[in-house]
Amino acid sequence: xxxxxxxxxxxxxxxxxxxxxxxxxxxxxxxxxxxxxxxxxxxxxxxxxxxxxxxxxxxxxxxxxxxxxxxxxxxxxxxxxxxxxxxxxxxxxxxxxxxxxxxxxxxxxxxxxxxxxxxxxxxxxxxxxxxxxxxxxxxxxxxxxxxxxxxxxxxxxxxxxxxxxxxxxxxxxxxxxxxxxxxxxxxxxxxxxxxxxxxxxxxxxxxxxxxxxxxxxxxxxxxxxxxxxxxxxxxxxxxxxxxxxxxxxxxxxxxxxxxxxxxxxxxxxxxxxxxxxxxxxxxxxxxxxxxxxxxxxxxxxxxxxxxxxxxxxxxxxxxxxxxxxxxxxxxxxxxxxxxxxxxxxxxxxxxxxxxxxxxxxxxxxxxxxx
Numbered sequence: 001x002x003x004x005x006x007x008x009x010x011x012x013x014x015x016x017x018x019x020x021x022x023x024x025x026x027x028x029x030x031x032x033x034x035x036x037x038x039x040x041x042x043x044x045x046x047x048x049x050x051x052x053x054x055x056x057x058x059x060x061x062x063x064x065x066x067x068x069x070x071x072x073x074x075x076x077x078x079x080x081x082x083x084x085x086x087x088x089x090x091x092x093x094x095x096x097x098x099x100x101x102x103x104x105x106x107x108x109x110x111x112x113x114x115x116x117x118x119x120x121x122x123x124x125x126x127x128x129x130x131x132x133x134x135x136x137x138x139x140x141x142x143x144x145x146x147x148x149x150x151x152x153x154x155x156x157x158x159x160x161x162x163x164x165x166x167x168x169x170x171x172x173x174x175x176x177x178x179x180x181x182x183x184x185x186x187x188x189x190x191x192x193x194x195x196x197x198x199x200x201x202x203x204x205x206x207x208x209x210x211x212x213x214x215x216x217x218x219x220x221x222x223x224x225x226x227x228x229x230x231x232x233x234x235x236x237x238x239x240x241x242x243x244x245x246x247x248x249x250x251x252x253x254x255x256x257x258x259x260x261x262x263x264x265x266x267x268x269x270x271x272x273x274x275x276x277x278x279x280x281x282x283x284x285x286x287x288x289x290x291x292x293x294x295x296x297x298x299x300x301x302x303x304x305x306x307x308x309x310x311x312x313x314x315x316x317x318x319x320x321x322x323x324x325x326x327x328x329x330x331x332x333x334x335x336x337x338x339x340x341x342x343x344x345x346x347x348x349x350x351x352x353x354x355x356x357x358x359x360x361x362x363x364x365x366x367x368x369x370x
Contacts (some may be wrong), residue, residue: 003184006143006213008245014359016237016264019351022245024143025184026082026090027057031245031266032350034257034343035060035092037274040069041085044274045329045336048087053309054337055344058143059089060269063136064096067126068119072136080141092144092269095133095175095190098151098218098250109150111167130171134178142185146216147175149190154223161194168192169206176210186213188247194219195228197235204239214245214267221250221270226259233263240264254283254346254370258363261350273343277336280324284342287369289317291335296321309341346370 004025012019022029036043036051039062043051051059061081066072075084081091100107100115107117114129130148137145149168152161172189179187189207193199200217207215217236220229229251240246247267248260257268273283280292282303289296289303302313303320315334323331353362 005183006186008214008243010242012355014354014357015262017261017350017354017359018264018266019354020245020266022058022186024090024186026088026143029057029090030351032257032261032347032354033057033267034347035267035269036340037269037271038085038087038091039271040065041075041081043336043340045278045333046274046340048085048089050310050337051340052089054341055309055348056340057089059087059091061091061093061140061142062096062099063093063133063140064099064128066093066140067096067128067136068121068124072139076139080139082141090143091140093137093140093142093146094249095137095146095148096128097133097149097190100128100151102151109167111170114148114171115150130174131178134175138179138182138185144186144188144214145179146188147172147190147212149192149218151192151219151222152194155194158196158199161192161196162199165192165194165199165203169203172207172210176212188212188214188216188245190216190218190249191236192219195224195232197232200232200236201239204236208241212244214247215240216247216249216267217265218249220248221252226256229256230259230263233260233265237264254343255367257346258350258367258370261354262359262363273339274336277334277339278332280331280335281339282320282335282342283339283370285366285370291317291320291331292324293321303338304342307338307341310337312338312341 007023010018010020020031036056036059038059078084100117133148148171150164152164189212191203193203245266248265251268252270282289296317299317307313353359
């Protein structure tokens with residue numbers, strides 16, 4: 001049977017906020033969408049069947065981590081990442097550029113060779129060129145592939161950011177060529193340019209000449225303020241192509257997501273819900289809860305009485321408080337799933353309000369509450 005081609009269409013709009021549908025041969029993805037992060041072939045502390053019960057329609061994996069451990073050949077041998085981790089959802093893989101910047105030791109950037117770095121695990125030297133990043137992602141059998149880019153740290157140095165942007169554009173051309181003809185997969189370009197709106201627009205314009213299936217905004221969530229991030233989105237929202245998905249990489253808090261949707265963003269990923277869950281922080285419709293707080297020792301109510309997925313409302317705050325204060329693994333599992341379920345409820349309500357033309361009212365009600 002022929003594989004379904006990658007496709008995207010906008011279904012409805014409320015000003016800049018959009019509802020859309022991404023179609024892949026592994027399933028449909030309703031946007032705006034939040035993608036749980038399964039960096040090392042697992043969403044930490046969660047089974048894939050439970051991830052699906054939260055309403056998640058796509059997850060994210062990472063080239064950098066998987067090339068280091070367990071290694072691409074080990075995953076290819078079994079038929080790709082989906083089979084390796086027993087996941088039938090679509091998977092988007094990041095190129096590894098951000099992790100080279102943030103994690104690796106003694107990294108060096110070479111225009112021709114790509115990123116030369118030492119593993120943060122054992123110090124082993126790796127070479128990650130645009131071609132190698134794409135080869136790895138195709139070997140993982142990813143449904144959405146990201147180009148190789150350089151992700152510089154936050155800086156006010158205009159010339160440094162411009163040089164980095166130009167390098168990423170050079171790598172974008174090589175990434176697209178290496179991707180070849182794979183119509184059943186999507187390949188996304190990554191807009192760079194730091195906090196400089198003119199560079200962001202230049203980067204986008206050049207990427208659109210190369211032609212990608214979607215456009216991501218990279219180089220954010222690296223220490224800038226929310227206002228700075230929103231300023232970047234405000235500066236580019238009228239330039240992003242209407243017929244392609246818009247992806248804000250590595251973002252973020254519920255308030256970040258609400259503000260970005262308001263500015264035309266369709267796709268998000270972040271470790272925050274699961275990382276917070278492992279440290280005892282729960283997201284709820286009444287605000288955030290630190291379940292380790294002693295006041296919950298006498299609270300026998302669930303985190304969310306309305307939550308019917310996964311039977312999470314069977315567990316009281318009293319019990320969750322006990323689990324975290326005794327370092328029981330079950331506490332991390334339950335709170336991670338609770339937070340992912342909350343994020344997916346948020347995305348579902350965002351889509352519903354966009355369709356109903358009431359997104360602004362929903363935004364105003366929750367932007368400072370969550």
